[in-house]
Amino acid sequence: MGLLLKGGRVLNLENGELEARDVLVEGRHITRIADSIEADAHEVVDLGGHVVLPGFIDMHVHLRQPGFEGKETIATGSQAAARGGYTQVACMPNTRPVLDTPELMKFVIETAEREGFCTVLPYGAITKSELGEELTDIKALREAGAVAISDDGVGVQSSSMMREAMRVAASLDVPVVIHSEDEDLAKDGCMNEGVVSKRLGLPGIPGLAESAMIARDILLAQETGAHLHVCHISDAWSVELVRWAKSMGLNVTAEVTPHHLLLTEAIIDATDGADANMKVNPPLRTEADRQACLRGLLDGTIDMIATDHAPHMEEEKKRPFRTAPFGFVGLEFAFPVLYTELVEKNNLLPLHELVQKFATNPAQVFKLNGGRLAEGALADLTVVDLNTERTINPDEFYSKGRNTPFAGQQVKGWTVLTVNQGRITYQA
Known part of the structure; x- marks a missing residue:
């Protein structure tokens, strides 16, 4: 069973366009990027228009x-x-x-x-x-x-x-x-x-x-x-x-x-x-x-x-x-x-x-396997919400450290989903 990311906008790293695409991950790699992919037996995550990045x-x-x-x-x-x-x-x-x-x-x-x-x-x-x-x-x-x-x-x-x-x-x-x-x-x-x-x-x-x-x-x-x-x-x-x-x-x-x-x-x-x-x-x-x-x-x-x-x-x-x-x-x-x-x-x-x-x-x-959004690429993906503004709050950090001068700032672009080698490692 693969992981199907539906309803997202994939960032074209060449021209900067945001393209409505579904992304299918099977194993550790991206196997398909298309306008619409059928769910079949895949685990489906609805991205709600959020932006898919490497x-x-x-x-x-x-x-x-x-x-x-x-x-x-x-x-x-x-x-x-x-x-x-x-x-x-x-x-x-x-x-x-x-x-x-x-x-x-x-x-x-x-x-x-x-x-x-x-x-x-x-x-x-x-x-x-x-x-x-x-x-x-x-x-x-x-x-x-x-x-x-x-x-x-x-x-x-x-x-x-x-x-x-x-x-x-x-x-x-x-x-x-x-x-x-x-x-x-x-x-x-x-x-x-x-x-x-x-x-x-x-x-x-x-x-x-x-x-x-x-x-x-x-x-x-x-x-x-x-x-x-x-x-x-x-x-x-x-x-x-x-x-x-x-x-x-x-x-x-x-x-x-x-x-x-x-x-x-x-x-x-x-x-x-x-x-x-x-x-x-x-x-x-x-x-x-x-x-x-x-x-x-x-x-x-x-x-x-x-x-x-x-x-x-x-x-x-x-x-x-x-x-x-x-x-x-x-x-x-x-x-x-x-x-x-x-x-x-x-x-x-x-x-x-x-x-x-x-x-x-x-x-x-550094000649690493990553940094790409393409069929056949390693399924290292980040999905971000470019619209919702939230406060940087050290009390919410997963890190043990709280030491930052940015505390209290209002910012957009928060991660809502992270996929590392085909595995979901964070989901808001």
């Missing part, structure tokens, strides 16, 4: 397991992902222990297969324990299922270490995913360095801490031929550097978060630095930086949207701004926030281009 893919989440299960688990994080329309997520390795062995790759994959609500793709660490002192066995990590390598949470400070990592990664066709932060420049900063940080008396992190590391790694990628992917880009000069690298034909890609597209340090200023739910790394920066990130997304310099979903316990985020942990959650409302602000309200890009940033581009960049 399942979203987030290449940057923190599921916290193993080691920090009080913040999140593979089960709760993937359930939050499914509620947000995600069918694949890539989890960062800065757990405890760090995901730096084949055994830990297998642990994540097997736990997700047993307990999860979406496909979980683990990153392997670049260096053992993310200490920057010794390379991991990148070949073994890849063979065990690592989607790429990253020391996210910290930047690889040693240029020679990163150079060697890129050489090995290039020979294995493994993407190198960078947390771009020069720790000597960032020091103990807790927000963007500038006028606001000085007024609040808080130590700042300059944009240069990000862009200087990106510049270094672009040059290393040029020498080694590695695929370099820049995490959570936030600084205007960083965007320019990625734009230059692409103009030179280098295999450099980048992601941006909803919060760096929509928010600035002004929200920290408005609370006098009293609310650590506004604290994230890289930090919320200036309006000029935000506009640069937005331009980069619109012109294709930035390839994809990633949430950098980083759950923390409530008591941690109640600490003073200086000492509270960095990070926001975002899986459950990333698409509604950006659909509302970029498509509906401000008409900055059409729906199908936003969906490409959420699904098609991540699949293409």
